Amino acid sequence: MGNLKPRETLYLYLFMVGFSFALFALGVWVGKTYYVGAQAEETAQTQSPPPLASKEGEEEEPDLDFYENLVGDSQSESRSSDSGEGSGASQEAPLQPPAQTEAPKAPPPAVEVSPPADDPTLETGYTVQVGAVASLEDAEQLMRELSAKGYKGFIVSPDFSQDSLYRVWVGRYASRTEAERMEGQLKSAQFATYVKRARFPDEN
Numbered sequence: 404m405g406n407l408k409p410r411e412t413l414y415l416y417l418f419m420v421g422f423s424f425a426l427f428a429l430g431v432w433v434g435k436t437y438y439v440g441a442q443a444e445e446t447a448q449t450q451s452p453p454p455l456a457s458k459e460g461e462e463e464e465p466d467l468d469f470y471e472n473l474v475g476d477s478q479s480e481s482r483s484s485d486s487g488e489g490s491g492a493s494q495e496a497p498l499q500p501p502a503q504t505e506a507p508k509a510p511p512p513a514v515e516v517s518p519p520a521d522d523p524t525l526e527t528g529y530t531v532q533v534g535a536v537a538s539l540e541d542a543e544q545l546m547r548e549l550s551a552k553g554y555k556g557f558i559v560s561p562d563f564s565q566d567s568l569y570r571v572w573v574g575r576y577a578s579r580t581e582a583e584r585m586e587g588q589l590k591s592a593q594f595a596t597y598v599k600r601a602r603f604p605d606e607n
Contacts, residue, residue: 521574527602529582530572533594542569549573552592559604575603 522528533556534545542558549556549571556573573589573596576582582598589596 521576523575525575525577525603528600529576529579529598530574530601530603531582531586531589531596532570532572532599533589533596534571535568536571537568539569542571545571549594554589554592572601 533549534542536542536545539558546556546558554573556571559570559572561567561569574582574585576585579598579600586596586598
């Protein structure tokens with residue numbers, strides 16, 4: 404050993420270091436393998452407990468008769484209590500009086516609309532024409548029909564320079580609105596009407 408050259412000493416040192424590292428790695432690998440195998444075996448034993456062995460070496464099933472009897476007794480008691488409460492509730496429930504129906508309300512009375520008052524002093528304005536006929540007799544017949552239904556009209560003689568028709572008018576109004584109110588009532592009475600602007604004849 405004392406006669407080794409420096410190069411040989413270095414090689415010897417490196418060999419010893421490598422050999423020591425190899426021994427260390429081998430020990431680590433062996434210890435890890437042993438530890439993992441032991442842990443797996445212990446886990447398998449804890450997760451799968453040994454089955455109960457009968458006298459003949461067969462597995463015994465747990466006795467569930469006591470649990471089934473207990474559950475059946477509790478369910479029968481709950482059903483009996485529910486039926487008792489239901490019968491008591493039906494006996495104690497008060498009778499409700501029948502609902503009272505409201506009597507139908509009478510419709511409001513019809514409001515009669517009075518016809519607008521005409522102004523006989525007007526010279527021009529609006530009126531409601533209910534007919535234009537060729538003879539005076541037909542015009543007078545139309546006047547009688549108006550009077551029978553409560554309306555007052557007047558006959559306008561024809562202006563022969565234009566035509567020869569006798570016109571029957573109802574009302575003399577200063578505004579078209581008043582004439583349209585009368586027209587609505589006459590239409591309800593089944594008269595053919597229309598509002599027109601006219602020059603009223605002198606009653607005298």
